[in-house]
Amino acid sequence: MIWTGIAVGFTIMIISLYPSFKDMGIEMGKAIPKEMAKAFNMDMSSWQEVSGYYKTYFGFHIIIILSIFACSFGASIVSKEEKDRTSEFLLTKPISRKAIFLTKVLALMCYISFSFLAQTMILVLMIFAVVSNDVNWNHIIEMHINGYVLCLFFGAAGLLLSQAVMGVKNYMGPVVGIVMGTYFLHAIGSAIDDANWISKCSPFHYLGVDDFSPLSILIIMLLALIFLYTGFNIFKRKDIGA
Amino acid sequence: MNIIETSDLCKNYGNDVGIKNINLEIKEGEIFGFIGPNGAGKSTFIRTLLGLLHPSSGTAKVLGYNINNKSEEIRKKLGYLPSEVNYYDGMSSRELLEYHSGFYDNVDMKKIRTLSEIFELDLDRKIEELSFGNKKKCAIIQSVIHEPDLLILDEPTSGLDPLMQNRFFELLEEENKKGTTIFFSSHILAEVQRLCNRAAVIRKGEISAVEDILSLLEKQMKKARFVFKEKKELTFISGVQNPTWTNNKLTFDYIGPVKELIQWMNQLELQDAVLEEPDLETIFMNYYQ
Numbered sequence: 001m002i003w004t005g006i007a008v009g010f011t012i013m014i015i016s017l018y019p020s021f022k023d024m025g026i027e028m029g030k031a032i033p034k035e036m037a038k039a040f041n042m043d044m045s046s047w048q049e050v051s052g053y054y055k056t057y058f059g060f061h062i063i064i065i066l067s068i069f070a071c072s073f074g075a076s077i078v079s080k081e082e083k084d085r086t087s088e089f090l091l092t093k094p095i096s097r098k099a100i101f102l103t104k105v106l107a108l109m110c111y112i113s114f115s116f117l118a119q120t121m122i123l124v125l126m127i128f129a130v131v132s133n134d135v136n137w138n139h140i141i142e143m144h145i146n147g148y149v150l151c152l153f154f155g156a157a158g159l160l161l162s163q164a165v166m167g168v169k170n171y172m173g174p175v176v177g178i179v180m181g182t183y184f185l186h187a188i189g190s191a192i193d194d195a196n197w198i199s200k201c202s203p204f205h206y207l208g209v210d211d212f213s214p215l216s217i218l219i220i221m222l223l224a225l226i227f228l229y230t231g232f233n234i235f236k237r238k239d240i241g242a
Numbered sequence: 243m244n245i246i247e248t249s250d251l252c253k254n255y256g257n258d259v260g261i262k263n264i265n266l267e268i269k270e271g272e273i274f275g276f277i278g279p280n281g282a283g284k285s286t287f288i289r290t291l292l293g294l295l296h297p298s299s300g301t302a303k304v305l306g307y308n309i310n311n312k313s314e315e316i317r318k319k320l321g322y323l324p325s326e327v328n329y330y331d332g333m334s335s336r337e338l339l340e341y342h343s344g345f346y347d348n349v350d351m352k353k354i355r356t357l358s359e360i361f362e363l364d365l366d367r368k369i370e371e372l373s374f375g376n377k378k379k380c381a382i383i384q385s386v387i388h389e390p391d392l393l394i395l396d397e398p399t400s401g402l403d404p405l406m407q408n409r410f411f412e413l414l415e416e417e418n419k420k421g422t423t424i425f426f427s428s429h430i431l432a433e434v435q436r437l438c439n440r441a442a443v444i445r446k447g448e449i450s451a452v453e454d455i456l457s458l459l460e461k462q463m464k465k466a467r468f469v470f471k472e473k474k475e476l477t478f479i480s481g482v483q484n485p486t487w488t489n490n491k492l493t494f495d496y497i498g499p500v501k502e503l504i505q506w507m508n509q510l511e512l513q514d515a516v517l518e519e520p521d522l523e524t525i526f527m528n529y530y531q
Contacts, residue, residue, distance in 0.1 A: 085328035092292050093345040094318040240294040 003069030004115040007062050008122045014057045015126035018050055035191040050131045051139040054123070059209035062119065063147045067179045070112045070151040074158025075171035077104045078235060083169070087240050101232050108159065112151045120144055146207035149217050153203050154179060156224035156231070163234040243270045244303070245392050245423040246291065251300035253290050260286035261447045263300070268425060268440075273418055275434035275441030275455070276427040283447035284427045285325060288396050292322060305392055318346070321390035321422075325397035327377040329369045335380045336365035339387065346388035357383045360409055375401040382410060386417060393417060394425045399433060411437060464503070468492045469514035479506045 078101070081087040090100060127135055158175055168174065182202040189199020199205040203223075206216035246268040253260040261283040268274045278284050289295045291304055293313035302309045304316045329338055335358075343349035358365050361379040369377065378401040385393060393414070399407045414437060418424055428434055434441050435455060443450040463483075470490045478485060481498025490513075496503055507515060 084330075085326070086330055088294060088324060089329060091294055092317060092320075092322045092324075093342070094314050095345060096314050237296065239296060241289065 003065060004118055007065045007069075007115065007119045010057070010061055010065065011119055011123050012126055014054065014061075015050075015123065015130050018053055018130055021053065049134070049136055050127060051136040051143075054140065055143055055209040058143060058147065063150060064179060064183060066112075066115060066119065066147065066151050067154045068176060069115060070108075071154040071158035071161075071175040071179055072172055073111055074108055074155035075162040075175055076158075077108050077162075078159060078231075079162035079168075079171070082240065085241060091240055097236050098232070101235055105159070105228060108155050109152065112155050113148075116144070116148050116151060142212035143209045145217070146209070146212065149220055150203055150207050153220050153224045153227075156227040160227040160231040160234075163231040163238070243306070244268060245270050245272070246274075246302070246304050246425065248291075248302040249300055251287070251290065251302050252298045253286050253295055254298045259283075259447045260295075261290065261444075264444075264449055266442060266449065266452065268423065270423055271418070271421060272440060273414070273424040273426060273438045275438035276425060276444065277429065277431060277434050277441055278427075278444035279429050282429075282444045284429075284444060285396055286447070287444070288322075288394055288425075288427060291394065292320075293317070319391040321385035321388065321393045323381050323385040323393070323395045323398045325400060327374070327381045329377065329380070331368070331370040334366050334368050335363060335372070338369060338380065339365070339384060342384050343387065349388050353387050354383060357387070357413075360413070361406060373401075375403065375406070378402055379406065382413070386413070389420075390422060392423045392425065394427075396427045397429070398426070399428070399430065407433075464496045464500075465518040466492075466494055466496055466503075467516040467518075468507075468510065468512055470511065471513060476510070479503070 081090060091097070123140070127140075157178060158171070161174060161178070162168075162171060165174070183204055186199045186202035186204035186208075189196050189202070189205065203220055206213070206220055244267045246266060248264050248266045251264040252262055264287060276284055276287070286295065290297050291302060291309060293309055293316070297309070305319050307313075307315045309316065330341075333341065336354075339354050343351070343354075354365070357363075361382065363376060363379045363383065367376075369380070372380065378398075382398070385395070395414075399410065402410060411433075414424055414426075424437075426434060426438055438455055440452065440454050442452040468491070470492065472490050473487050476485075476492075478494075479498075479502060481496050481502070483495040483497065485492060485494040503517075
């Protein structure tokens with residue numbers, strides 16, 4: 001709830017500021033180095049339209065906040081039971097490990113979806129309340145679909161992390177490392193033409209704020225499924241409370 | 243019918259041995275004791291039967307089902323009381339017991355109320371507010387309310403005061419009369435002596451002995467104290483150990499058939515005689531030497 005609250009609060013703040021910022025984009029853009037603008041999706045020339053302005057903040061701040069939330073939630077949803085030793089209570093009931101794992105995955109997806117939906121609804125309300133000119137809704141929908149898939153991907157990555165790496169008491173460090181690490185891979189690759197290949201190692205490259213590709217979505221979803229399947233196989237074979 | 247049946251069951255933790263070649267057969271309706279000091283492998287054996295740990299080798303059947311592929315079926319008919327109770331802190335005891343009940347078809351909700359009264363457990367208090375003993379009471383209720391065919395108890399009395407321990411033993415005897423087989427693991431030997439028909443002694447992951455409780459007691463050392471009119475020369479029978487005279491009193495340890503001891507006593511002109519039954523502690527130490 002805290003992470004969702006931060007994302008929602010940030011959305012309210014940036015859309016509230018849009019009327020003051022929309023005409024300043026071109027001037028601000030001149031002050032920022034081209035490489036930096038490329039690295040962080042800062043296309044200030046598009047600020048006249050709200051989706052162009054919004055993508056600058058969505059791509060860097062909101063998506064990072066929600067990805068960290070998804071990844072840390074994924075990392076704790078199964079491992080918390082093991083850490084608190086309530087897994088012994090659960091796993092001595094007549095329920096299979098498969099059913100437990102699937103229920104946890106479903107809960108993870110519900111939480112991620114709820115957070116994303118809450119942020120998206122607030123965004124829509126804020127745009128209706130604040131923005132008076134035309135809105136490129138297609139652009140907003142596409143970047144939100146990309147962002148949602150990214151969060152599901154990081155949720156699955158967090159769950160796999162918690163099953164593959166044992167004995168970690170607090171997963172927040174590794175989670176922030178994974179999300180920020182992959183983000184900066186994308187940023188560095190985008191900023192330096194010769195290092196463009198680095199960017200391809202990051203999911204942010206395939207699910208950016210400007211490009212919408214169903215094939216990329218499919219590939220990232222497939223990767224997320226592989227993460228979940230691998231995580232399940234570790235969980236299935238794991239000794240509990242050893 | 244064997245309710246628990248294991249064959250060369252092993253569990254290793256890397257190079258460390260948890261349990262080694264455990265062969266046990268526990269019959270329907272038994273109250274079976276499982277005795278061993280801390281770290282002997284009692285909990286490892288139980289956790290392996292429950293499917294929490296995967297065996298390294300060997301096989302085991304519980305309630306007729308193989309633990310490797312029918313664990314879910316086993317758990318439908320099984321009640322488990324762990325040595326350490328870890329529950330969801332946000333819940334009250336009532337919520338926890340209702341949550342537990344949701345996994346089974348045959349929970350009698352009246353039994354929750356009755357048992358909570360017997361064990362003086364406030365069902366509306368949050369788990370995090372409960373003492374270790376009260377959590378244990380909640381765990382006891384949780385282990386029996388779905389009428390299991392097999393009850394597996396791991397150090398069940400830790401945290402309970404003597405009065406509650408007594409009520410708990412009465413409950414177990416009642417459940418056993420209804421047909422529930424009980425597997426009772428403990429390092430407190432008096433508990434096993436009081437409750438069980440048979441017991442296995444486990445040491446360093448291996449079973450040292452499986453005996454009827456009575457055989458365990460009979461086969462073992464007895465402490466004797468004979469009082470004579472005056473000290474005299476005696477021919478000791480085999481089995482007499484460490485005879486010591488103090489004036490006209492003779493004390494010794496005896497290992498052997500009681501019949502032979504009594505026959506020998508009849509030949510002596512005794513003023514008084516005291517034969518002390520060994521407690522399980524002594525038997526336990528005997529197996530360990």
